[in-house]
Amino acid sequence: MVNIINIGVIGYGYWGPNLVRNFVEMPGVQVRTLSDFNPELLAKAQARYPTIQVTQDCRDIFTDPKIDAVAIATPVSSHFELALAALQAGKHVLVEKPMTTTSEQAMRLIEEAEKRNLVLMVDHTFVYTGAVRKMHDLIATNCLGDIYYYDSVRVNLGLFQHDVNVIWDLAVHDLSIMSYLLPSTPYAVSATGISHVPGEPENIAYLTLFFEKNLIAHINVNWLAPVKIRRTLIGGSQRMIVYDDLEPSEKVKVYDKGITVNGNSESVYQMMIGYRTGDMYSPKLDMTEALKTEGLHFIHCIEQGDRPLTDGQAGLRVVRILEAATQSLKQQGQLIELNTAGVAV
Amino acid sequence: MVNIINIGVIGYGYWGPNLVRNFVEMPGVQVRTLSDFNPELLAKAQARYPTIQVTQDCRDIFTDPKIDAVAIATPVSSHFELALAALQAGKHVLVEKPMTTTSEQAMRLIEEAEKRNLVLMVDHTFVYTGAVRKMHDLIATNCLGDIYYYDSVRVNLGLFQHDVNVIWDLAVHDLSIMSYLLPSTPYAVSATGISHVPGEPENIAYLTLFFEKNLIAHINVNWLAPVKIRRTLIGGSQRMIVYDDLEPSEKVKVYDKGITVNGNSESVYQMMIGYRTGDMYSPKLDMTEALKTEGLHFIHCIEQGDRPLTDGQAGLRVVRILEAATQSLKQQGQLIELNTAGVAV
Amino acid sequence: MVNIINIGVIGYGYWGPNLVRNFVEMPGVQVRTLSDFNPELLAKAQARYPTIQVTQDCRDIFTDPKIDAVAIATPVSSHFELALAALQAGKHVLVEKPMTTTSEQAMRLIEEAEKRNLVLMVDHTFVYTGAVRKMHDLIATNCLGDIYYYDSVRVNLGLFQHDVNVIWDLAVHDLSIMSYLLPSTPYAVSATGISHVPGEPENIAYLTLFFEKNLIAHINVNWLAPVKIRRTLIGGSQRMIVYDDLEPSEKVKVYDKGITVNGNSESVYQMMIGYRTGDMYSPKLDMTEALKTEGLHFIHCIEQGDRPLTDGQAGLRVVRILEAATQSLKQQGQLIELNTAGVAV
Amino acid sequence: MVNIINIGVIGYGYWGPNLVRNFVEMPGVQVRTLSDFNPELLAKAQARYPTIQVTQDCRDIFTDPKIDAVAIATPVSSHFELALAALQAGKHVLVEKPMTTTSEQAMRLIEEAEKRNLVLMVDHTFVYTGAVRKMHDLIATNCLGDIYYYDSVRVNLGLFQHDVNVIWDLAVHDLSIMSYLLPSTPYAVSATGISHVPGEPENIAYLTLFFEKNLIAHINVNWLAPVKIRRTLIGGSQRMIVYDDLEPSEKVKVYDKGITVNGNSESVYQMMIGYRTGDMYSPKLDMTEALKTEGLHFIHCIEQGDRPLTDGQAGLRVVRILEAATQSLKQQGQLIELNTAGVAV
Numbered sequence A, B, C, D: 001m002v003n004i005i006n007i008g009v010i011g012y013g014y015w016g017p018n019l020v021r022n023f024v025e026m027p028g029v030q031v032r033t034l035s036d037f038n039p040e041l042l043a044k045a046q047a048r049y050p051t052i053q054v055t056q057d058c059r060d061i062f063t064d065p066k067i068d069a070v071a072i073a074t075p076v077s078s079h080f081e082l083a084l085a086a087l088q089a090g091k092h093v094l095v096e097k098p099m100t101t102t103s104e105q106a107m108r109l110i111e112e113a114e115k116r117n118l119v120l121m122v123d124h125t126f127v128y129t130g131a132v133r134k135m136h137d138l139i140a141t142n143c144l145g146d147i148y149y150y151d152s153v154r155v156n157l158g159l160f161q162h163d164v165n166v167i168w169d170l171a172v173h174d175l176s177i178m179s180y181l182l183p184s185t186p187y188a189v190s191a192t193g194i195s196h197v198p199g200e201p202e203n204i205a206y207l208t209l210f211f212e213k214n215l216i217a218h219i220n221v222n223w224l225a226p227v228k229i230r231r232t233l234i235g236g237s238q239r240m241i242v243y244d245d246l247e248p249s250e251k252v253k254v255y256d257k258g259i260t261v262n263g264n265s266e267s268v269y270q271m272m273i274g275y276r277t278g279d280m281y282s283p284k285l286d287m288t289e290a291l292k293t294e295g296l297h298f299i300h301c302i303e304q305g306d307r308p309l310t311d312g313q314a315g316l317r318v319v320r321i322l323e324a325a326t327q328s329l330k331q332q333g334q335l336i337e338l339n340t341a342g343v344a345v
Helices: A014-023 A040-047 A076-088 A103-116 A131-142 A166-181 A290-304 A312-330 B014-025 B039-048 B074-089 B103-116 B130-140 B165-180 B289-306 B310-329 C016-024 C037-047 C076-088 C103-116 C130-140 C166-181 C292-304 C312-330 D017-023 D038-049 D076-088 D103-116 D130-140 D168-183 D291-304 D312-330
Strands: A005-010 A029-035 A053-055 A071-074 A092-096 A120-123 A148-157 A189-192 A202-210 A215-223 A225-236 A242-246 A250-264 A272-282 B004-009 B029-035 B054-057 B069-074 B092-096 B120-123 B147-157 B188-194 B204-210 B216-222 B224-236 B240-244 B252-262 B273-284 C007-009 C029-035 C054-055 C069-072 C092-096 C120-123 C149-157 C190-194 C204-210 C216-222 C224-236 C240-244 C252-262 C272-282 D005-010 D027-033 D053-055 D071-072 D091-094 D120-123 D147-158 D187-196 D206-208 D215-223 D222-236 D240-244 D252-262 D273-283
Touching: A005 A014, A005 A290, A014 A029, A014 A290, A040 A053, A076 A092, A092 A103, A092 A290, A092 B224, A103 C272, A103 D071, A103 D147, A120 A290, A131 A166, A131 A225, A131 A242, A131 A250, A148 A202, A148 B224, A148 B252, A166 A189, A166 A202, A166 A225, A166 A312, A189 B188, A189 B216, A202 A242, A202 A312, A202 B204, A215 B188, A215 B216, A215 D147, A225 B103, A225 B147, A225 B240, A250 B069, A250 B147, A250 B224, A290 B039, A290 D147, A312 B147, B004 B014, B004 B289, B014 B029, B014 B289, B029 B069, B039 B054, B054 D091, B069 B074, B074 B092, B074 B103, B074 B216, B074 D206, B092 B103, B092 B289, B103 B120, B103 B310, B120 B289, B120 B310, B130 B165, B130 B240, B130 B252, B130 C240, B165 B188, B165 B204, B165 B216, B165 B310, B165 C240, B188 B310, B204 B310, B204 C016, B224 D291, B240 D120, B289 C166, B289 D240, C007 C016, C007 C292, C016 C029, C016 C216, C016 C292, C037 C054, C069 C076, C069 D005, C076 C092, C076 C103, C076 D038, C092 C103, C092 C292, C092 D076, C103 C120, C103 C312, C120 C240, C120 C292, C120 C312, C130 C166, C130 C224, C130 C240, C149 D222, C149 D252, C166 C190, C166 C204, C166 C216, C166 C224, C166 C312, C190 D187, C204 C252, C204 C312, C216 D103, C216 D187, C216 D215, C224 D147, C224 D240, C224 D252, C240 D017, C240 D222, C252 D147, C252 D222, D005 D017, D005 D291, D017 D027, D017 D291, D038 D053, D076 D091, D076 D103, D103 D120, D103 D187, D103 D312, D120 D312, D130 D168, D130 D222, D130 D240, D168 D187, D168 D215, D168 D222, D168 D312, D187 D312, D206 D312
Parallel strands: A005 A029, A005 A071, A029 A053, A071 A092, A092 A120, A148 A215, B004 B029, B004 B069, B029 B054, B069 B092, B092 B120, B147 B216, C007 C029, C007 C069, C029 C054, C069 C092, C092 C120, C149 C216, D005 D027, D005 D071, D027 D053, D071 D091, D091 D120, D147 D215
Antiparallel strands: A148 A225, A189 A202, A202 A215, A225 A242, A242 A250, A250 A272, A272 D273, B147 B224, B188 B204, B204 B216, B224 B240, B240 B252, B252 B273, B273 C272, C149 C224, C190 C204, C204 C216, C224 C240, C240 C252, C252 C272, D147 D222, D187 D206, D206 D215, D222 D240, D240 D252, D252 D273
C-alpha cells in the first residue's frame, strides 16, 4: 500500500497558489491544510480547491499529526519562526527563499532538521528549471573549461519592498543559481547601491563576488528599470554561455569563443593572446515547470531520506552573502569577507 | 578671402584613417602632413591621398609653420608628450581619448593651451553622435526629471591590451558620455575587476560612481564576452531611457515609466509608492558621422576662438575617474574620493 | 433585482476552459452547464468548478429553460448544427471562429438569429485585444492616412489538422482582424500553398486579397516553421505600423515614415517621390485578457439588445474569404471573386 | 612571368565603386579604365584612384586591346547592349543582376559567349556570401533532408524605381539564391502586387514558385515598409533554417525541428504525424566580403577557362522567372508556366 504524503501550506499570497497547484496535481501527495491571515485569500482557495481545509491559524498545521510536511510561502521575516515550529513539530520543511533573515537563524534550522532527521529544503526555484540544469550539465562535464566569470543583469520596474532591499529580492535568484552552478564559493563581497525613496531600502544594487583563482561574479539588480532584463553571461576558458530567461525558447546559447594564452616563451615577457570564435548552439531544454520538478524532488527526499539539492546549507550560503552584501552596501563597496564555516551540529 | 586651416595628423593606425578621411572631405580644411612610425601605413595613406605629405618624424609637423592644428591618434602613453610639443609649437590640438595617462599631465596640457590661447580638444567621439546629443537635449529640457542613475554594459570579445586595463579602453566611452549628459560630477568611485591572463591588466571591471543627491552610475566593461553589448539605461524621476548603440535605427527609446512617491502623510511612516507606465517613443536621430560633426566643431573653435564641448577640462574629468577607478580596482572596491579641484592657471 | 445570465458551454478541449474561466469570474454571470463528449475532460472541469453541471449530451443545454446563452467551443464542422439548435431553442450564441464551414451555413445562422431577435456573436478573439483595439483607434482617427497594405506572417511548428487546411486555422485570425480594422472589404482573393503530407490538407498557404483603390492584403501561414512569428505590417500614406504579437510589451509600433508623391507638374511625366522618416512610438496598451473584454461585450449585447462588434455578418465575411481562398488554392492562385452580397432575411 | 588581367569597368553609380575597390585590391588584377556618363563621378573616382583612366565613352573600353574583361554596373536596360558589345570585342564579361530585361537577350549573350569561348558571369552577389555558401553546404550534404519550402521576406523603405518593379529590384536576390541552393527549378509562378503611385511600377509584390514534388517557394518584396526585414525560412524534412541577413553575426540558424510522418499502416487512413524538436545551432560563417570572393572567382574562371558558378544560364533562369512573375502580376496571380528549355547554341 502506498502512503500518501500530506502537506500543509502556509501563505497564499503571490507564490503560495503555485505551490498548492503543483502539489495538488502530484500523484501520491495531498494538500491537507492551507493557512493564511487573509480570509479573502482563503475563500478564493476554498472555491478553487473545495477539499482543502483552510485556517487562519498556522498552528492548526503544526498540531495536525496527519501532516507530514510543511511548505512556507510567507514574507521572509517569518520564515525562521514558522520553519522552526514546523521542524519542532516533526514536519519536513520546504521554505521560500531567502531562507531566513540572518545566517544564525539558518544555522539553527539546519541544526534542528539534522537533529530530528527531517528534510529541510529551500525553494531556490531557478535551480530546478531546464535552463539552469542544462547549464549545470555543461559546466559539470567541463564543456566550458575553467569558469572565469558569472555576470548577471536582473532589472525591471518592480514592486518596491519595504522590509528588504533589492538584493534580498532579486540578487537572491542569482546567488542560488551560482551556488548550484559554480565550482567554488566566494570568499568576499563588495556591494554598492542607492535608495531613491527616503527611508526605504536600496532599490538599485551592484554586487561583486570574489572567488579564489580566476573566478569573479557580478550581479546588477534594479527595481526602477524601464525594461525587464534577465541576462547572464558565463565565461569559461573553453566556451561561454549567454542565458536569457526572457527568450521564449532559446534561453541558453553556448558560444565556442574565447582566448588562448601562450606564455611559455621565455624571451617574451608579455603573454601572446589568440582569439578563437566558432559555432554557437542552443541546446533543447526540458520545459517542465520548475516548481513541479522541485516539488517531486521534495517528496522524493522525504520518502527516501535523501538530502535535497537545495538543502539548508545551500540556503545558508545564500543568506551569508546577502548579509555581507548588505553590510558592504552600507559602506559604499567596502570589501566584506564571507564566513565560510560549516554548521556545528 | 577664406583662410584654409592646415592640419597635421599623427598616427595612422586604427583611428587615424577616420580622422584623415573626415578632414579631407571638410571644406576649408586641408590635411597637409601625416606622420606614423610605420612606413607601410604611410604608403597606404599615400596611395589613397597622393597630395598629403607623409613622414616618419612627427617633428616635421611641429616645425612646419603652415600647419595650424594637430590631430593626435597614437597610443595613450604618447599623448602627453605629443600634445605638449604641438601646443608649444603653437598648434591647436585634438587628442584621442583618454587624454593622458595621469591627471597631472592633463592639467599641464590645459595650462599650456590656456597660456597660449590655443584650442585643446579631446576626441570624446560619442558626445558628437546623434544619439548622445538627442539624450542631452532630453535631459537638458528636463524631459527625464531628476536623473536617478546611469547604468551601462559595454562588453564584447575585444582585443586584450597590454598597457592599459579594460577601464581605460572601454569605460572611457561611458565616462565621456556621462561627463556630457549628467548634471553633476561624481565625488567617489568604487571599482572591482579581474585579470584572466597572468601579468596582464584587468580584462573585466565594474565601476560604481557616487554622486551627491539621488544619482548613481555603474559601468560594466569586459573584453572576454561572447556577445557584443552596448546598452545604457538612464533612469529619471519622470522618464527613462534605453540607449542601445547596436540598434541600426532605434538607438534611443524613451519610456514614460517610473514611480511616484507620496510621503507627506504624517501618520504613515512608510512612503506610498505608485507605479506609472505609459507610451514609449524613439526619436529620430541625426545620422551624421560623429567624427564629421566633431571635426567641424574643432575647426569652428579654432576659427572663432570658442571653447570646445569636449575641452581639456572634460578630458581631465575623465582621466581623474580612470585613475581613481584603477586605484580602487587594486583594492577590491575600496572607495576612492575624486579630486574635483579645477586647474590652477 | 439584477438578473443573472445563465450560460451553457459546449466543448472543453483547448479553448473551452478559457471560456469557462472567464465567464465564471464575471459578475452577474453563471456558468450553469458544461457539455463535452469526453468524460475525462468533464471530470477535470467538475473538480475545478464543483458547482457547474456537466453532461455528455449537449441537448441538456438546449432544453434547459434557465439557460440564456450558449458558448460553442467545438471543432468547426459542428458549429453550424450546434449554433442552429441553440438559436432554435431561443438561446443567444457565442460561437468559435471560423463561424461555419460554408457561407450558406453562416447566412442561415444570421437569418435564424435575426428572426428570433437573438444575439449571434463570433469569437474573433483578437478583435478584443488591447493591441488590435489600439490599431483600430489609430486607423479610425486617420492617424495612418489612407491604408495601403496589410501584410501578415503567422507561422510556427503547429499541430497539423486533418479536417481543415492552415488557412482555416491560422489565416482566420488575420481575416477577423482585417475585417475589424480595414475601411473596406476585399473583392477577390488569390491563394497558393502546399501540403507536405500526402492526403492531408495544405500546411503552408499564401493569400493575397484585392481591394478597390490603393489597398492590398497578404497573409503567410505555415504549420511547419522552425520559429514562431506573429508579425503584421500595416502601411498607410501618413504612418505605418509594425504589430508583433510576441513582443511582451511593445506589441504595436507606429512609424512616422512614408513617401510623398508630387505629381502635379505637367511637364514631368514621372512622379516625384519624396521619402519621409520621423519618430517611432509605441502606445501603451490595455492588457486586459481579450476573452474577458469579449465575454463582457457578449453579456452587454444580450442585456441591451445591441449588435456585437463581431456579429454574424463579420463571421460570414471571414468564412466567405476562407471558402474563396481554399478554392483558389486548389487552382494554384487562380483569382476568385468574393460574393459581397448581404443576407436576405 | 605572371600575366596581369586588365579590367574595364562601366558604371560608377551605386555598385560600381564596390567593384572598382575590390578589383583594385586584387593581386594580379588591374583596373585599367572606368567609364561613366557622369563627369562628376569620374572626377571622384580619379581623385581616389589616380592611376585609372576615366572616360565618358564606354567604347574606349571595347576598343582597347589591352583590356581582357569588362564589368558592367549600369541600369538593367543597358546590360544587353553593353555586354554584347563587350563580348563581340572579345572581352570576358561580368554583368550586374538582373542579367538582361528579357530572356531572349540573355540567351543571345550566352550564345555569343559560348561561340567566342569567353567567360560570361552574372553578379549574383549573395551566392558568394559566407551565409549562402554555408547553407549550400548544409543542403548539399543532405543535412536538411528533402527541401520543403523557401520563404523569404525582403522589405524596407526603399528607393522607388521608375523603370522596373520591385520584383526586378528585390526578388532578384532571392531568385539568384534559390537558383544556387535549391535542388530543382520551378515550373510555374503566380505573382500578385500593387503600385501605390499612379503610373509607376509595382512597389509591393508576392511571388509563389511551384516546383515538382514537395517543394514550394514564396517571396515577399516591398519598397514601402517601415522596417527593414531580410529573413528567409528554409524548411526541410530533417532540419530547418532561419537566415536573417541583418543579424550581425548569427545570420544562419539551423533548427533540429520538424515532423515525422508515419503512413504505412493500412487500417489508418489518416497520416500519423509526430513532432520533433531538438537543438539549434548557428555555424560560424566566412566573413570575407562577397564581392571579393566573387571577383576572385571571375578572375579564376578567366585564367582557367572554368564556367562560373553564376554563369549566363543562372542569369537566364532568374530573368525567365522575373518575366513570368511580371506577367502573372499583371493578371492578378494567374499561373504562368516557366519555359525551362536550354539555349540552342
